[in-house]
Amino acid sequence: MGTVEQCFEERFSFSPGGRLLALTTEGSVRLWDVAAGRENTPIRTPDVEEISFSVDGALLATASQHSIGLWRVETAVGLFGYATAGEVMADLRIDQDAGRIRYLSGASESQGSSVHTLDVRSALSDAGEEAETAMARFSPDGTLLASARWVPEDGSVRWLLRDGRTGAPLYMLPREPCAKQCDPLLAFSPDGRYLVRGARPSPDDLGTRPRLELWNVEQQKATTTLDPPGGAPAIDSAAVGPGGQWVVATDTRGPAEYWDLRTGRPDAVPVTGVSGTPVPRPDGRMLVTSRGHVVDLPSGVQSFKALGPGETTALAFTADGTVLAAADASGRVVLWDGSLTRRLGTLVPPLGTRYITALAFSPDGRILADAAVGGEVQLWDLHTNRPLGLPLPTNGDPIHALSFAPDGTTLYASGQHIPFQRFDIAPPTAAARACARAGGGLTAEQWRSFLPGIPYRKTCP
Structure with a gap:
């Protein structure tokens, strides 16, 4: 069932009560119902290094160097996905009552000394569909x-x-x-x-x-x-x-x-x-x-017209038809003028290969959203052709379609199992989320330490 290496590195976990067993492999997390003596549907997610069951065994949290996921064990359906920046994560815990995932995190050479909290209440409230x-x-x-x-x-x-x-x-x-x-x-x-x-x-x-x-x-x-x-x-x-x-x-x-x-x-x-x-x-x-x-x-x-370097997987025009976005299987998105006579630029994924399944422009054409087969959603600033922060927290469900609200402050998505998702991407919301994750802004003392010579100003309310 498992290897000596997996046991030594503790890449397996029993659910509370011992009814279920989870074991990480290269491309998935395998699940067994120990009491019934049968293997359940595996959770398809690669390079998992940490796993943890919820108290009732209904949910499983996974962590790799690039993401944290939350899964429903019975159906192996993703409920939540959160991209990280190459951190080392340990001691995953699911607080089901509070709708939170907590974990220790640190730089790649450390064992993790900072406690982080993810709000997964909206993911738990999404009913999802088995079909x-x-x-x-x-x-x-x-x-x-x-x-x-x-x-x-x-x-x-x-x-x-x-x-x-x-x-x-x-x-x-x-x-x-x-x-x-x-x-x-x-x-x-x-x-x-x-x-x-x-x-x-x-x-x-x-x-x-x-x-x-x-x-x-x-x-x-x-x-x-x-x-x-x-x-x-x-x-x-x-x-x-x-x-x-x-x-x-x-x-x-x-x-x-x-x-x-x-x-x-x-x-x-x-x-x-x-x-x-x-x-x-x-x-x-x-x-x-x-x-x-x-x-x-x-x-x-x-x-x-060769739209990009690889197989084109998604296409989208701006609302006025002046720009075409063409995504390929590597995650690159090539931008063309609306008549396809001039190449305007290329968006290069910061975290490696991503098979793009959907694209959408904001109503003013200044932001592009793309979705990858693993459920990641990335926003791009088309003035600089650079990503707007890390991918949005999603449920990891493969996404079929994206759309912006008329004012550009909300993004909507439809996926394989979760038919409708809503993301608040207004700048004030993003700033409040960053301040909450950081535990508040810099104090005057921290400011002097990190930004000497620059006048202090309050960064969070």
Whole structure:
């Protein structure tokens, strides 16, 4: 079960009462129900050095040199994640009643002499969902959140529309039959008035034909059903233009399709060679895909642009369409002008490789938020192209979509198990959080010690 090294370094832990056993490995924390004699679902998180159960054994805290996590043991679902700056952490403790994680921390060469406290009350209050959400998208203005998941019990794909500012469910869209594993597809039009949705059947599911449906969000009804001509084997991704005027569907195993919904003509614009996830510029006059295909609309003139050094994993335009962000599997984000003629800069992750899953610009275009597959959310100052502090504390749940509030002071996220999260990123809130973590600002004596010759001023209220 364990190795001598693991025992020597105490990289295992029993829950209070001894019913559960946790053991760290290189890429996960393995869990056993000792009483039942069976292994439970492992917690997928790498390089864990410290673990600790809650008093009731329902929660497990983990720590590595770069992060602290909180997990629900029964489902192995992450509830909270907090990025650290290469500290050495020890003596993790979960105070479930107070909603806190406490730990000792110090520099890399020390054993940890400073007590730190993390507030995890909001993470514990998030109910979470055992069923995984396969896909989620915010409308461009952030007022709506659409999500989809495949339900094997009844062989269907289900779509749900939520309030993008509160997370409250608004209504369910009609189910789409899909007997075997299906990957949902969905995308909002740039004006948020329409939603294109569909289901991609598994390759061996010959009984389900791929199709797309255009949904009028305000009227809560389908306006058009689109069947790929010739019985195309699959639809990988789709995009819809402003006002629902056109729909593009791409497929790695066949030609892309374009429907002009004003005239009803398929292939009104030739897009045969286009592949990858398509994203329209907000004015609807350009389409960019994750594979670097650029299509001018409505002329259909195509070009190719290497958007970044690696595989593009996420794309986003600013609200006015003047800047495009392209993220890749290494965590780098390349910024382009809206016509893709000029490279504006590159955002380089400070903590190594991060597979980016979602991007969002603030309404004024000055801040970019990105989310990685491990649930980390990082804010970037686009004036300096530098990160705004450490990643935000999250639940570690893989994130599908991000959106800013109109005033830019709140960030919203939708993940695989936690369908809706809210982050207060207003500067006063960040300052208050920093002061609380530091135990207050510098005293006059500390100021003289660290900043000699500079007049003292109060740094925290």
